[in-house]
Amino acid sequence: MPSTPLDLNGLDHYAINIADLQRSADWYEDVLGLHILHKWNTTWMVGRGNLKVGLFLRPEADPQPDINNTVLIQHVAFSVDGDKFSDIHQYLLQKGLAVTGPEDSGIAYSIFLQDPDGHKLEITTYHAS
Structure with missing residues (x-):
């Protein structure tokens, strides 16, 4: 029995604030081979297999x-x-x-x-x- 009830089995994704959705999606695809999985208005999810990155558009940050x-x-x-x-x-x-x-x-x-x-x-x- 685990010492905690949180029997975690991996990291689903991490999220980052970025200035340009397309630029970041292109970079993550070109360099790391992560493809666009889903697009919301100001957030895109890129990934491959069980590795995902949430790109959060924050151009003024x-x-x-x-x-x-x-x-x-x-x-x-x-x-x-x-x-x-x-x-x-x-x-x-x-x-x-x-x-x-x-x-x-x-x-x-x-x-x-x-x-x-x-x-x-x-x-x-x-x-x-």
């Missing part, structure tokens, strides 16, 4: 100037199989994206990039056990 001194979600990390990590890194570089890393945290290798609105995304793979 100001970006956070210093995420290290603000309480917010700092980044989202996507996991990949270790044998695909290097190919994904090269793919992102070939697309001309600014990618930092790889970094070794001691338990995983990670690379980082930003979407068109500056949301930090991580691609990570854990060390072999």
